[in-house]
Amino acid sequence: MIEAKNVWKKYGDQVVLERINVSVQEGEFVTLVGASGCGKSTFLKMLLGTETPSEGELLMDGKQIRDEPDRDRGIVFQQYSVFPHMTVLENVMATKAFARKGLTGYLFGESRKAAREEALHMLEQVGLSQSRDKYPDALSGGMRQRLAIAQAFLAKPRILLLDEPFGALDPGIRLDMHALVLDLWKAYKMTVFMVTHDIKEGFYLGTRLWVFDKRRDDPHAPGRYGASITFDLPVGKIDHTTYQQIDDQLRPTPVPDPVFMEKQNA
Known part of the structure; x- marks a missing residue:
């Protein structure tokens, strides 16, 4: 490869x-x-x-x-590469939005629903389901790194x-x-x-x-x-x-x- x-x-x-x-x-x-x-x-x-x-x-x-x-190719750094103005769930969903073609990358309708379901499943896998509505500054260092890993893996x-x-x-x-x-x-x-x-x-x-x-x-x-x-x-x-x-x-x-x-x- x-x-x-x-x-x-x-x-x-x-x-x-x-x-x-x-x-x-x-x-x-x-x-x-x-x-x-x-x-x-x-x-x-x-x-x-x-x-x-x-x-x-x-x-x-x-x-x-x-x-x-x-x-x-996806990457995770030592410093947490997450968006501070988005909730945990929004951060992970953003991964799917950025992968879309087009000028805005916005998700609508069925695409948004599917991205939300995928993001929720990934948050469950990394142990952040209970923190999905929190913002990154409310998370510990380990939780923020889990969030960064969730973003990277969801992009597949x-x-x-x-x-x-x-x-x-x-x-x-x-x-x-x-x-x-x-x-x-x-x-x-x-x-x-x-x-x-x-x-x-x-x-x-x-x-x-x-x-x-x-x-x-x-x-x-x-x-x-x-x-x-x-x-x-x-x-x-x-x-x-x-x-x-x-x-x-x-x-x-x-x-x-x-x-x-x-x-x-x-």
């Missing part, structure tokens, strides 16, 4: 990504991990179409991915992009979100790409995990080389040594300052 052929992304002299060569089958759940600034979100933006490769090809069904978002994109969607949530709420996304992914059979900084989250949610990191580095010119995919692992088929190697790569153990240690031992 998705194929990257020698994809590079540069901003002037700054190389962000280099030599990305991967293919993804429809229905896979790919999690992307790596240090901050290593290009994970940039790759997600290229899949969405808001960024384009500087070199190489990024294909969907054998054709170049369109350089603008469309109905085939072929590809769902999640950019650290749970990073701002408390651990307990994150576990609830994990269960919700897995249930919806299985129900709607979408292809999912999710950026996360949490390696455990990446292994728990995904069917496949990518680690983004630089294979080469120049301390005198940090932007000379970009990140590539250093690990591409099927979830459930990883030994402890490899897991520890990835964890150390993402969270390197700090080297003690010899001056500080000498003072401590004095």
Whole structure:
């Protein structure tokens, strides 16, 4: 479904990504991990179409991915992308309205009735039925993220992009979100790409995990080389040594300052 052929992304002299060569089958759940600034979100933006490769090809069904978002691709950000002036139900119904052709996107008659029924069913799936008439500012962070997820899934994109969607949530709420996304992914059979900084989250949610990191580095010119995919692992088929190697790569153990240690031992 998705194929990257020698994809590079540069901003002037700054190389962000280099030599990305991967293919993804429809229905896979790919999690992307790596240090901050290593290009994970940039790759997600290229899949969405808001960024384009500087070199190489990024294909969907054998054709170049369109350089603008469309109905085939939906996204959920860490910050809740909901409309504050609309109720929970109106926010979800708006997803169906925006998908309509025409100048206004307004829903009328049977179309509005069908959209309302679909939205109510989705709100029941994400546990927001009792909050359908509330406005987003009356919801908790976890509830607003459920609302954003409901919007994304109701649009029924072929590809769902999640950019650290749970990073701002408390651990307990994150576990609830994990269960919700897995249930919806299985129900709607979408292809999912999710950026996360949490390696455990990446292994728990995904069917496949990518680690983004630089294979080469120049301390005198940090932007000379970009990140590539250093690990591409099927979830459930990883030994402890490899897991520890990835964890150390993402969270390197700090080297003690010899001056500080000498003072401590004095």
